[in-house]
Amino acid sequence: xxxxxxxxLSAILFTIGCVGVLTRRNAIVVFMCxxxxxxxxxxxxxxxxxANGNLDGQIAAFxxxxxxxxxxxxxxxxxxxxxxxxxxxxxDDASLLKY
Amino acid sequence: xxxxxxPHIEYSQLAPVLIVLAVATLGVLVEAFVPxxxxxxxxxxxxxxxxxxxxxxxxxxxxxxxxGHGTVHPGQVVAEGALAVDxxxxxxxxxxxxxxxxxxxxxxxxxxxGGVTAFAGQASxxxxxxxxxxxxxxxxxxxxxxxxxxxAVSGMMIFPxxxxxxxxxxxxxxxxxxxxxxxxxxxxRRLLSQEAAMKYFMLGAFSSGFFVYGLALVYGxxxxxxxxxxxxxxxxKTGSHGLLLIGMGMLAVGMFFKIxxxxxxxxxxxxxxxxxxxxxAFMAAGTxxxxxxxxFRLFYVAFGGARTDxxxxxxxxxxxxxxxxxxxxxxxTDVKRLLAYSSIAHTGFILTAFLGARSLADIGPGNIQxxxxxxxxxxxxxxxNIAAFAIVTLVRDSSGEATSFTAWTGLGRKSxxxxxxxxxxxxxxxxxxxxSGFIGKWAVFAAAMSAGAWxxxxxxxxxxxxxxxxxxxxxxxxxxxxxxADGPSVVLPSILxxxxxxxxxxxxxxxxLVPGPLLDLLGRVAVFIR
Numbered sequence: 001x002x003x004x005x006x007x008x009l010s011a012i013l014f015t016i017g018c019v020g021v022l023t024r025r026n027a028i029v030v031f032m033c034x035x036x037x038x039x040x041x042x043x044x045x046x047x048x049x050x051a052n053g054n055l056d057g058q059i060a061a062f063x064x065x066x067x068x069x070x071x072x073x074x075x076x077x078x079x080x081x082x083x084x085x086x087x088x089x090x091x092d093d094a095s096l097l098k099y
Numbered sequence: 100x101x102x103x104x105x106p107h108i109e110y111s112q113l114a115p116v117l118i119v120l121a122v123a124t125l126g127v128l129v130e131a132f133v134p135x136x137x138x139x140x141x142x143x144x145x146x147x148x149x150x151x152x153x154x155x156x157x158x159x160x161x162x163x164x165x166x167g168h169g170t171v172h173p174g175q176v177v178a179e180g181a182l183a184v185d186x187x188x189x190x191x192x193x194x195x196x197x198x199x200x201x202x203x204x205x206x207x208x209x210x211x212x213g214g215v216t217a218f219a220g221q222a223s224x225x226x227x228x229x230x231x232x233x234x235x236x237x238x239x240x241x242x243x244x245x246x247x248x249x250x251a252v253s254g255m256m257i258f259p260x261x262x263x264x265x266x267x268x269x270x271x272x273x274x275x276x277x278x279x280x281x282x283x284x285x286x287x288r289r290l291l292s293q294e295a296a297m298k299y300f301m302l303g304a305f306s307s308g309f310f311v312y313g314l315a316l317v318y319g320x321x322x323x324x325x326x327x328x329x330x331x332x333x334x335x336k337t338g339s340h341g342l343l344l345i346g347m348g349m350l351a352v353g354m355f356f357k358i359x360x361x362x363x364x365x366x367x368x369x370x371x372x373x374x375x376x377x378x379x380a381f382m383a384a385g386t387x388x389x390x391x392x393x394x395f396r397l398f399y400v401a402f403g404g405a406r407t408d409x410x411x412x413x414x415x416x417x418x419x420x421x422x423x424x425x426x427x428x429x430x431x432t433d434v435k436r437l438l439a440y441s442s443i444a445h446t447g448f449i450l451t452a453f454l455g456a457r458s459l460a461d462i463g464p465g466n467i468q469x470x471x472x473x474x475x476x477x478x479x480x481x482x483x484n485i486a487a488f489a490i491v492t493l494v495r496d497s498s499g500e501a502t503s504f505t506a507w508t509g510l511g512r513k514s515x516x517x518x519x520x521x522x523x524x525x526x527x528x529x530x531x532x533x534x535s536g537f538i539g540k541w542a543v544f545a546a547a548m549s550a551g552a553w554x555x556x557x558x559x560x561x562x563x564x565x566x567x568x569x570x571x572x573x574x575x576x577x578x579x580x581x582x583x584a585d586g587p588s589v590v591l592p593s594i595l596x597x598x599x600x601x602x603x604x605x606x607x608x609x610x611x612l613v614p615g616p617l618l619d620l621l622g623r624v625a626v627f628i629r
Contacts, residue, residue, distance in 0.1 A: 037308030041315045048319035067272045094294040097369040
């Protein structure tokens with residue numbers, strides 16, 4: 001089994017997520033793109049676990065999933081709060097703090 | 100089916116972290132079961148007593164290293180290689196727990212807001228609605244901030260101790276997530292506070308995405324997540340070098356973001372300004388200790404063999420951070436924002452110590468080691484910064500804290516004591532001789548010089564001069580200008596805030612006048628166990 005196709009796929013997913021964070025304006029979509037980056041990392045981790053022949057990478061993928069779930073809880077709470085205040089989830093609208 | 104072998108955990112050495120986690124969990128239970136009227140008192144005492152107990156225990160573990168005299172015990176890798184309890188770790192724990200006690204006391208301050216804490220009465224009530232007014236007239240307050248503080252503290256303790264990549268990642272998130280929430284809980288100027296929380300969260304999540312991908316690539320390179328195994332793989336040059344370079348770079352992005360190094364510093368001013376000032380004070384000091392501790396351990400222990408690859412990048416980042424912090428600080432008109440830019444500049448100064456990386460054999464007996472300089476600088480910076488932010492909470496007008504330069508004009512005429520103390524702390528941050536900041540700067544610059552990073556040190560000295568100018572500007576503003584009409588006044592705080600200011604101020608003075616004992620102590624213990 002060759003590792004390269006899986007790593008290339010994970011790199012593509014990571015790049016899509018990264019570009020999404022930088023270009024999308026809706027906080028929820030930005031957040032989904034961050035999750036895509038984390039899942040791309042998970043794919044890389046399990047691929048390397050297979051290639052290295054040990055389980056460390058698979059365990060790490062579990063930790064990343066749990067942390068991502070915790071991050072969703074905190075993130076959605078913050079985004080909900082700001083959406084209710086401003087009636088907008090655009091990351092460009094929140095711009096009182098600058099320079 | 101093979102037998103399950105239970106892991107061997109050294110509970111006595113990990114007790115400080117476990118105490119903090121237990122206190123945090125108890126705090127959550129207090130929220131659920133204790134009536135609202137008693138929660139404030141219970142939560143404050145739990146957080147303060149818990150931190151002090153953990154601090155006492157840390158001293159006990161630290162004492163076993165025999166730091167005072169004779170041969171120093173190097174420490175131990177515990178919990179099946181997940182954590183390293185050595186001199187730098189224990190000193191970071193002492194700092195973080197000390198800052199946690201002060202943070203808890205600042206969080207608990209009630210007199211400045213007229214009987215309630217500086218945190219939102221009800222975070223879910225929309226700003227400017229009846230629900231918010233009802234919450235504030237009833238004197239409601241979020242006592243959840245104390246368990247959140249303790250969870251952040253536990254993350255800050257594990258972060259510099261982590262000895263494998265998965266522990267370091269989990270600790271990074273455990274310290275960050277509570278801080279994101281704390282930033283959004285201000286009672287006054289809630290739109291700013293919520294915006295700060297969102298920016299911090301979005302950028303923090305983005306940077307931890309990079310961190311995890313870097314972790315995956317380094318795992319692919321070394322075949323293991325443990326620092327020792329990574330160091331062995333780096334020394335043996337077993338894997339593909341490209342994988343290692345990209346992995347190290349991405350891990351560095353996550354770390355540089357956390358400590359606020361350029362070009363990942365954009366969140367710092369916004370978050371420091373928008374967050375409740377007590378949170379800013381704790382966060383500025385605590386995250387720096389944890390972040391730098393983890394950064395140094397990761398790059399010295401795991402990637403020490405690939406120094407020639409990462410040192411040029413570290414040079415560039417250190418220079419850029421100092422320049423960005425010092426230059427943009429010149430244009431500020433808000434005290435909190437100015438302190439935020441000053442914190443970026445300080446990140447750059449501390450990074451000069453990072454450049455002192457050499458093999459241990461090259462460090463002569465008289466030389467300042469990078470880790471020793473780092474820990475000393477973190478001590479002085481944390482104490483001075485907490486006191487400075489605590490003084491910012493005292494200067495208030497009818498709408499809460501007044502932080503614009505206009506409001507601070509002529510403050511020295513109205514309250515010479517507070518303005519004088521603030522001026523002294525600014526001089527400490529600027530690094531004027533006879534203050535602790537001077538000794539800290541001298542230590543990090545000496546560590547960098549002895550490793551041959553003199554171009555960076557030259558830029559750092561010039562940056563310090565520029566920094567002294569913007570600190571002096573506030574001092575001139577406070578003492579040599581007439582106060583504005585209906586300007587803010589200095590509100591007398593309770594013993595909580597004034598006690599914290601006094602202790603931090605005394606620490607700044609003492610470390611400036613007699614730095615020797617602490618520097619000597621750090622010189623003996625500041626060695627990472629490998």
